[in-house]
Amino acid sequence: MRDNQIEITFSTTRKQKPSVDQLEFGKVFTDHMFVMNYTEGKGWHDPRITPYQPISLEPSAMIFHYGQSVFEGLKAYLTNDEQILLFRPDKNFERLNRSNERLCIPHIEEEFALVALKQLLTIEREWIPTKEGTSLYIRPFIISTDPYLGVAPAKHYQFMIILSPVGSYYKEGINPVKIAVEQQYVRAVVGGTGTAKTGGNYASSLKAQEVADKLGFSQVLWLDGKENKYIEEVGSMNIFFKINGEVITPALNGSILEGVTRGSIIELLKHWNVPVVERKISIDEIYQAAKSGLLEEAFGTGTAAVISPIGEFFWQNEKFVIQDGETGEVTQELYDTLTGIQNGTKPDPFGWSVKVESEVGSFS
Known part of the structure; x- marks a missing residue:
């Protein structure tokens, strides 16, 4: 310039x-x-x-x-x-x-x-x-x-x-949201624009979101566009699962947006010595973990919602509830810590916060 x-x-x-x-x-x-x-x-x-x-x-x-x-x-x-x-x-x-x-x-x-x-x-x-x-x-x-x-x-x-x-981005606030797993429509594929934050990605998600809204769900969980099997992300969030003590999130594969909040959560979990893994995850694996009682928590991450606990999934005409529909312990601790760093009420050991020098004055 x-x-x-x-x-x-x-x-x-x-x-x-x-x-x-x-x-x-x-x-x-x-x-x-x-x-x-x-x-x-x-x-x-x-x-x-x-x-x-x-x-x-x-x-x-x-x-x-x-x-x-x-x-x-x-x-x-x-x-x-x-x-x-x-x-x-x-x-x-x-x-x-x-x-x-x-x-x-x-x-x-x-x-x-x-x-x-x-x-x-x-x-x-x-x-x-x-x-x-x-x-x-x-x-x-x-x-x-x-x-x-x-x-x-x-x-x-x-x-x-x-x-x-x-x-709050969701009307539920920090309370768990209900998510519908999308099975008919495709948002992005590897080689497409899924890794870019561009309007077309969101336009292509509107129909599925409209259907989910009518069924009473807050968001859509997208599966991969090729096999309709592997979990990618929620419409406005990356997604994490806590299964048998380990936190798992879909690996960046060329069709998933690389979220800033997502990366921060991974760093924070590692800082706490909580096992965290990025890998392919099938929706069937999540379903089986839920049925066996090993799916302990699920939550989404993104700038708008920060961290949103997930209390229920709807897949193949069946609902499965997580943590009795309540916010999990790790999810709550992540939310409290990250929002505390963001608003300056908690220490920032990572140097994530950037100060803007300005004069005093606000509305409250």
């Missing part, structure tokens, strides 16, 4: 902030956003912070027709001493560039993206809620903007960051 001076235009009207007791996920957005453009031959340019507003694109913009887009998700927290904390943001921008590579989108400068994010958070710090279980969700994303109807990588893009104060 040739110019790295961030131009700032402050909003002249400020939005009313929602009550922290009524926060829903992803429905309210802050006063400002970050925007940067890309032009082939010029690179990324014109970084700016502007009032949050609609974006204007031509009907022929390539994003609408060919879906060339990537995004990320991370959170900001406000500590008891009014310090803004980010959780491993470098990992999110690294993954954004891996997604860029898969979608033929030019790489961003990761260090500058973090500088821009910190500047935006400094301006919007009053939007960071402080009630337990709340945070400021951060959505960086890139879209192709060329007004061109042709299947080819675009030559113009926009990189944006928007912010949203949020509560």
Whole structure:
């Protein structure tokens, strides 16, 4: 990028902030956003912070027709001493560039993206809620903007960051969720875009999620697209199982998203000397472990939900309940420890938290 001076235009009207007791996920957005453009031959340019507003694109913009887009998700927290904390943001921008590579989108400068994010958070710090279980969700994303109807990588893009104060991702909160195992539809296959965080992956999951919703399930558990046998991930989370004292999670195989929270949980379990293994896991193995009483816990991990205990699976028209539908001990300890590191109430022996210097002020 040739110019790295961030131009700032402050909003002249400020939005009313929602009550922290009524926060829903992803429905309210802050006063400002970050925007940067890309032009082939010029690179990324014109970084700016502007009032949050609609974006204007031509009907022929390539994003609408060919879906060339990537995004990320991370959170900001406000500590008891009014310090803004980010959780491993470098990992999110690294993954954004891996997604860029898969979608033929030019790489961003990761260090500058973090500088821009910190500047935006400094301006919007009053939007960071402080009630337990709340945070400021951060959505960086890139879209192709060329007004061109042709299947080819675009030559113009926009990189944006928007912010949203949020509560729990699931209505159940930290209480166990019910998961339906998908048997008809496929989300991703090896060699596809499953390892990239791109909108098409989520669009392809909507039909299965719609069916699961009607049956009363919170999410869909995806099996592999080839044999419909091996567990991959939940729609919005990576997944873990505790079987006979050992924690197991599906190995990254080329169609599973490499979650930042997933990697953090693996490191945390190893730090505690809890046996943790990444390998192929069949749904039949999980079913048999549940029937024999060896399936002790199951939980999902992701930025939105952090850690979500799983209390029930539905597979082949049969339900099997885990831990009597209650949150397991390891799951609860992982949730308490990770959220404590994220919000600054617990020690961070890994150096995961990144401080954002800013002035005092918040809403609570």
